[in-house]
Amino acid sequence: MPLTARGEAIFERIPNSAPRESTGSIGCEIVRHEELCIGCARCASVCPTGATETSGTFDPMQLFAAPPDSRRGALGEALRKIARHQPSGPIEVPGRVSSFRSIVYEAEKCIGCGACARICPTGAVEAIPVSAAEIASSRGGEAA
Amino acid sequence: MSEALVEEQAQAAETEDAERKIIGFFCRECAYAAADATGNARISLPPTIRSVLVPCTGRVSPLHLLKALADGADGVYLAGCLVGQCHYREGNLHAIDRVEFARALLQSVGVEPERVQMFTMSAADSPKFVAAARKMHETISNLPPLKRK
Numbered sequence A: 001m002p003l004t005a006r007g008e009a010i011f012e013r014i015p016n017s018a019p020r021e022s023t024g025s026i027g028c029e030i031v032r033h034e035e036l037c038i039g040c041a042r043c044a045s046v047c048p049t050g051a052t053e054t055s056g057t058f059d060p061m062q063l064f065a066a067p068p069d070s071r072r073g074a075l076g077e078a079l080r081k082i083a084r085h086q087p088s089g090p091i092e093v094p095g096r097v098s099s100f101r102s103i104v105y106e107a108e109k110c111i112g113c114g115a116c117a118r119i120c121p122t123g124a125v126e127a128i129p130v131s132a133a134e135i136a137s138s139r140g141g142e143a144a
Numbered sequence B: 001m002s003e004a005l006v007e008e009q010a011q012a013a014e015t016e017d018a019e020r021k022i023i024g025f026f027c028r029e030c031a032y033a034a035a036d037a038t039g040n041a042r043i044s045l046p047p048t049i050r051s052v053l054v055p056c057t058g059r060v061s062p063l064h065l066l067k068a069l070a071d072g073a074d075g076v077y078l079a080g081c082l083v084g085q086c087h088y089r090e091g092n093l094h095a096i097d098r099v100e101f102a103r104a105l106l107q108s109v110g111v112e113p114e115r116v117q118m119f120t121m122s123a124a125d126s127p128k129f130v131a132a133a134r135k136m137h138e139t140i141s142n143l144p145p146l147k148r149k
């Protein structure tokens, strides 16, 4: 499993560095499942690095992918009934519409703290722990 | 007012027959008072208009707007208080943005955004209420019936 970009940068600075076994795991890999996202923006509000942020646009395709019993799913069902073609791409979201915004995640900025995954109410953010042994082996060494 | 009740009223209104159907969500504080005055003056609204009373236009979500279209309406509009005069402070401002959002959604899938509109008026402004209904009627009459899958 890859180390996060930030973790990689830290290890770059230390010669022959390898993570210590006692930490168990170092950071997490973040995998987002946009179809489950309800746009509550809690992930963005807790993210310490700005890797996860609320955007000013929304991709209507997210409505079609949402679970049918959800609010977004219901809106998607209504939209699909009257749609003449597939959505033509992301749309601008007016200022007071808060829950229909796409969340943008930039892996480059992420330190893998997992705060976003802990606070997400729908399981849309998955934090996969990266084990020390895996990182060590990916760097050609052994965990000390 | 519960969401189910709002939808039920919208659906009940949709089942009556007429050529085109337009659902108007009217705020109880301004638009409904204006509608009352219109009725008292015996001015009739276009036959396409079906009204749904809401406590505030801020209660109406993009889902209400699109569901009305998906379930039979050719157009849907909101009539609420003048900007700055909302009885719940900012409900109409939320409504204005939600209408804009619903229009952007429609546009992205190739449906005329004019099918969703928002009007504001004071409780005493019955002529503006009538003008809004007529404008909506005219807009929708000039568009083809909305096709559904």
Ligand code: SF4
Pocket: A030, A046, A047, A048, A049, A050, A051, A052, A109, A110, A111, A112, A113, A114, A115, A116, A117
């Ligand atoms: S893991 Fe931490 S840094 Fe990365 S996106 Fe989530 S909250 Fe932000």
Ligand code: SF4
Pocket: A036, A037, A038, A039, A040, A041, A042, A043, A044, A103, A116, A119, A120, A121, A122, A123, A124, A125
């Ligand atoms: S916390 Fe979860 S549901 Fe809320 S915006 Fe973030 S990903 Fe979406």
